Amino acid sequence: MTASLVAASPAQAILGGTESPHAYSFMGSFQPSYPAPPRPDGHGCGVEVLAPRWVLTASHCAGRNPTNAKTGVPEGWKVRVGSLDTTSGGEVAEVDHYYRLATNRDEGGFWGRDMALMHLRTSVKAMPVRIASTTPADNSPVRIMGWGMTCDDYQDPACFPRRLREADTVVQPTSACPSASSGELCIGSSDGSVTASNYDSGGPALVRENGQWAVAGVVSGPDESGKTLYTDVTRHADWINGIISGTHVPPDDRIPNVEGAANLGNCVGSVVSAPASRPQDPALLLTNGHCVEGQRPAPGAALVDQPADRQAPITDRHGYPKTTVRAVRLVYATMTGTDIALYRLDQTYAQLKAAGVKVFRLTSTPVRAGDPLTMAYTGDRLNCTAEAVVPHLREGGYQEDDSIRYATGDDCAPQHGMSGSALLAPDGTTVVGLHNTHNDAGEQCTDNNPCEVGPDGAVTSVRGRGYGQQVHMLAACLTAGSKLDLSHQGCTLTTATRRR
Incomplete structure (x- = not known):
């Protein structure tokens, strides 16, 4: 959610979900050493592998670089992909660059554009997930997953699951999420019993296309209705593909010297x-x-x-x-x-x-x-x-x-x-x-x-x-x-x- 790497705030537990019975090759955990998330396993956000050296997440997950830069080089960031567990298994790769679609300083607005790409120093063997071909229609079935909190006590390690959890739910009409902005998906059960949680930020909303999973959205933040707002990834496929292909790569921000x-x-x-x-x-x-x-x-x-x-x-x-x-x-x-x-x-x-x-x-x-x-x-x-x-x-x-x-x-x-x-x-x-x-x-x-x-x-x-x-x-x-x-x-x- 919006607060996943920021301040602790009340969060709904992952209700209606279960531990995933098997790992998803493309699903990963973003684990920055600075700023270190306040949980024992170091998990901060979810990521999805889009290419051997590229993962997708939320902009606010990559936004905790010290200078709030839009594009730049991080220190001490890594991802673990293809494992059910945040602390073992799968593949681990360092992040050597980040590209944020939007920041809270952008005149074009942040909500509906809360999305980022992170480049990996080395390739991973994980099978990538495709971007969905179109915005999912209202009431479409989706699968959500992540390592978000299962209870509200930030002092209790038991509230931070190491094992991946998932739930099947639906895309609600945007009118069902009063806080929704243009470019956002309203996802979760109508009564809020199935929804994402804090530290699920950047995690996917998956749809089935041609018998395979495709990512339609990434967790951005909570809605006052109890459901979750996801950035609609399909609206920004050109931005994603332009960076991954190398044809439209934004230049790095000028980082001020803040030494000392x-x-x-x-x-x-x-x-x-x-x-x-x-x-x-x-x-x-x-x-x-x-x-x-x-x-x-x-x-x-x-x-x-x-x-x-x-x-x-x-x-x-x-x-x-x-x-x-x-x-x-x-x-x-x-x-x-x-x-x-x-x-x-x-x-x-x-x-x-x-x-x-x-x-x-x-x-x-x-x-x-x-x-x-x-x-x-x-x-x-x-x-x-x-x-x-x-x-x-x-x-x-x-x-x-x-x-x-x-x-x-x-x-x-x-x-x-x-x-x-x-x-x-x-x-x-x-x-x-x-x-x-x-x-x-x-x-x-x-x-x-x-x-x-x-x-x-x-x-x-x-x-x-x-x-x-x-x-x-x-x-x-x-x-x-x-x-x-x-x-x-x-x-x-x-x-x-x-x-x-």
Whole structure:
């Protein structure tokens, strides 16, 4: 379903189905190592072999590449085909390219076009399945199959079957699926007792033609009626055949260089060094103060030298994990004056350099109006400009000073989840600020609705405006050994009582 490789959501169990009595040569399990599906067997989606080096699946299954590219080269993706079991048997092949018919950014729309081809590094011997010759008529019999969930508990391994399951059902009129879009098939029993499930995404709707199976659709997502929406594969046979034959192969997307961004789950971080840093010093990771785990620093105060145990994968240039670091100490965090947090890591700068990890430098110069900035998110690089430096920014009881307001535009539209992204100077290596907030609803000074306060006290609040925070004051507070000294000359950070 739509959530099969995304977030966990309630899913109907595979009702009316049974374990398949025999394997289907063309049926396979897509098993990406990144992002790894949260189930013991590693299964993420269904695939169907169309040619010795080509499999068909849903676009959203191939859409969890880090940069949401439409066409490109993955890392750590494989398929197991021709087996009943997701963990053994059949043939295993690596995926070395993906081609998505549509993404959620396409002007032509995503629904009804949720389909992708994946190219295999080596050929498989499996007997391919043909594409159906035409859209199946209403009430046509179809067979559906997959390794989707059989119950709703994402913590229970028993809900994730390793053995292939199948069910026979029918194509319903599209009017029976209120969510159906053009190009989608409505499939399942009228009462919802036979349907697909989460982790069945990309799996087939099969029809019989000339005594053989043919694929008519692939699972896209659930319908509110309890039935399942399938992308109608027959409508896109020309697109499929053009790629497989090599006559109409889309070019690869230009992938932004996202090297060095650290994924903190709900936020982003980056490894930074200060002028006093030495290769043998424990490395430091910078993010927002509001991104710390547990209780946030109180207004007017800071957290200093606190316990921490937090893992963060750091991206390579294409957004895949280069290595994973562990934060072992929260050195400093505040949301007053600025919005920053600094963690000490379990590896030194020298160790990270040897692993090929990008290490950024901390600036000692404040951002000024007109400065060009690059926002270093884990899956993208946003081109921003400092439109103004705001004397005071207030949000939910906190106040930051000399905040950076971005010029509005399509190239700089931060979203939730981007907090902590480094703002880089034109050299691509110097961190001059941190993205931390944007105004969601136009409210004044509430959570997620920051407001500007001018020198005369005038309050301004504009929906959609994004802001970052200065970090230039941090370098003066760091000494050799990645130690924090709030009394060091030039250090102007908010202080707090040290607690262990």
